[in-house]
Amino acid sequence: MKIKINILFILLLSTSTVFAQLPLNGNWNYTFKDDKASSASNFDDSAWQKRASDNLKWGKTELPKPSYVVWIRKTVVIPSSLKNEQKKTGALALYLGRISEEDNAYFNGKKIGESTSGDIKRAYILNDKDILWDKENTFAIRITHWGTWASVNDNPIIASAKPEQIFVMKATAEGATTKDEVKNKSVTYTNTIKNNSLNTVEASITSDFFDINQKKIKSVQKLVSLKPGDNIFKIPYTSPSSFLKIQYWFQVPKCI
Known part of the structure; x- marks a missing residue:
């Protein structure tokens, strides 16, 4: 595999909010x-x-x-x-x-x-x-x-949804597959975050690129507003390495 993608979530929530629930x-x-x-x-x-x-x-x-x-x-x-x-x-x-x-x-x-x-x-x-x-x-x-x-x-109960239910992240690469050599190849890395809530939420996304020796060769951080529905973010990148591992860090400082 020439491209490896990891998706990581960091969800930092307010701890002062009291959640009600409807027990069934x-x-x-x-x-x-x-x-x-x-x-x-x-x-x-x-x-x-x-x-x-x-x-x-x-x-x-x-x-x-x-x-x-x-x-x-x-x-x-x-x-x-x-x-x-x-x-x-x-x-x-x-x-x-x-x-x-x-x-x-x-x-x-x-x-x-x-x-x-x-x-x-x-x-x-x-x-x-x-x-x-x-x-x-x-x-x-x-x-x-x-x-x-x-x-x-x-x-069974009904209660406020937690971030791990609200946000769904999917990552793809346009211009290469997981089996392709990516060295000196122009590839667009796409990160799609679906927001299942009714609210627009401020968040940060960090995309880290590593070579075969686990050396970080590129990092991109974006502050974004996640609107309800699909939110698509693209990063064009030409890798100097044949092997590329990508980690997406998704952080929600406050979703309440």
Whole structure:
């Protein structure tokens, strides 16, 4: 590989802000029947079984074979008072903690995320345009498991999204691939940061270029305003080295 790209985040937040949350307490409806229609907001789950939000766990003796799926659903009114919470970071998120093992999450019939590891704490952005304020909103989670255990480890809540959910960074190179020699070749290195919040956020981006001996041969720092949606930054560079490693440092001094 002639080009290696690392993406690093430094997120410095105000620690004085108190975050409110909406716990999704009470019963959730669940079934072991795998029906893709279960993701729809108007799906009738009234015949499903019920389980409390702090006990969304199923052991081997409960899980039927050959099914390796559990669907869970809950309908909840999201009060417009949470708009103040949304303004703190620019977005709300659904927090589920770790899930055993994989999941696909839906909000009002739209897919909002998926995870494929039981080690990852789930946090999925709720887009403002999809929230029905002061009305019923429906969450549906399709959980796949290994046949011995299925669970949602934390009590589900809605709260302000954290920066690691709000900002998504992607790096590409125009004019070269990871297998190309880049010495004396004109290449444009593109850094795309998607801001999933409603707020414009001030940030700094540092792009460090290293040769095969880990010697820094170029560094570019930019102070930028990240508007909602995609923000694209390009760095044209002709490398004196055949091997090039690039590290992007993304720092948000304050996003609240």
